[in-house]
């Protein structure tokens with residue numbers, strides 16, 4: 001899906017980074033110019049470790065420049081579920097990491113004065129069914145009792161009008177610590193910060209092949225050049241191609257699509273989402289939506305199309321979905337339609353680690369990478385610098401390829417996977 005996104009259309013002026021030509025040396029070569037790669041570079045440069053980021057298109061051209069910009073606490077699934085699976089201590093660590101990830105983003109934005117409309121007004125998780133609200137109440141009680149987390153509250157159906165002007169939902173759970181931002185402008189700002197710190201970024205520089213030298217050095221070849229480094233990080237997430245088979249086969253890419261209305265009168269938009277929160281819902285094929293700094297409603301959902309016609313239907317259906325939630329927007333013109341790939345793992349949690357061949361990786365954030373990918377960049381940098389906390393509950397020791405992955409994103413398999421995933425989280 002290559003349509004122009006709202007974020008690209010309203011982006012700050014980009015820095016043009018050159019294409020890699022000839023031979024270059026650095027400490028760490030990073031493949032992928034999204035949040036994960038740029039943040040890894042940022043945190044290494046901070047410690048005077050020289051990096052080169054190779055991006056096959058432009059920085060932020062993957063999910064990092066196309067997402068909903070909802071910077072959310074937590075993970076796919078409830079923390080109760082994760083505490084059952086991984087134990088309470090690990091769940092506590094995981095939760096703290098998710099809070100740290102948003103604090104980290106906020107501090108980077110402040111430090112480098114990144115103009116990306118960061119708003120930390122919390123998130124609202126809307127209940128599609130009454131039973132979903134009951135589950136949210138249990139989760140909120142669990143969070144307060146076992147994770148000492150006091151920033152979550154429940155909104156009953158009769159009070160929902162104080163948050164959203166819709167009758168579509170049966171109540172909600174609000175988390176005050178989440179945020180939203182202009183996703184591409186954050187990526188571009190992070191890229192500029194890396195550049196100012198002496199990190200090198202090369203665009204239109206697809207990593208084609210990796211070779212290893214006997215002395216332990218790694219060589220990455222692109223069309224017109226090569227990079228020779230001590231360490232390599234691959235953070236290509238749902239856009240992983242054939243560069244590293246094990247990484248590619250551990251990620252399930254799922255399409256998500258978005259639409260954005262024309263700029264709406266302020267009083268209309270402020271009435272739709274009253275407290276300017278990042279909203280998502282508990283529907284099997286979820287919706288997520290938020291206000292934008294230029295007064296639009298950006299509305300997302302899931303979808304995968306194999307033909308252009310399917311694709312048009314998906315956008316049409318998404319608009320119908322938006323109108324079902326907010327009938328008052330039936331005449332609002334849709335100015336932008338776009339999509340991108342979200343990366344999932346088999347366990348539904350993001351993976352971070354180092355493979356036997358020395359490659360560092362971090363991927364599979366599901367719909368939570370706008371927050372977590374920046375923290376993963378910092379953690380990968382710490383692993384490389386041998387400063388990492390080895391008790392991190394998201395570290396995986398090996399990557400096991402996903403069974404039905406042979407055709408990589410085959411429609412049927414993916415859709416089944418996605419529906420199962422939605423069942424588990426709703």
Ligand SMILES: Cc1cc2nc3c(=O)[nH]c(=O)nc-3n(C[C@H](O)[C@H](O)[C@H](O)COP(=O)(O)OP(=O)(O)OC[C@H]3O[C@@H](n4cnc5c(N)ncnc54)[C@H](O)[C@@H]3O)c2cc1C
Pocket residue numbers: 031032033034035036037054055056057058059060061062063064065066067068069070071072205206207208235236237238239240241243256257258288300338339340341342343362363365366367368369370371372373
């Ligand atoms: C439509 C949509 C909506 C979303 N909404 C949200 C949301 O609201 N909140 C949220 O938390 N998350 C959301 N996500 C997910 C979030 O965007 C991702 O989790 C996050 O951006 C991942 O960042 P990343 O750096 O790991 O990957 P990416 O940003 O995808 O970066 C990977 C990069 O690697 C590059 N690449 C791939 N192969 C090579 C190669 N061989 N050589 C060089 N470069 C290569 C790609 O071009 C790409 O730029 C959404 C995603 C999509 C698509």
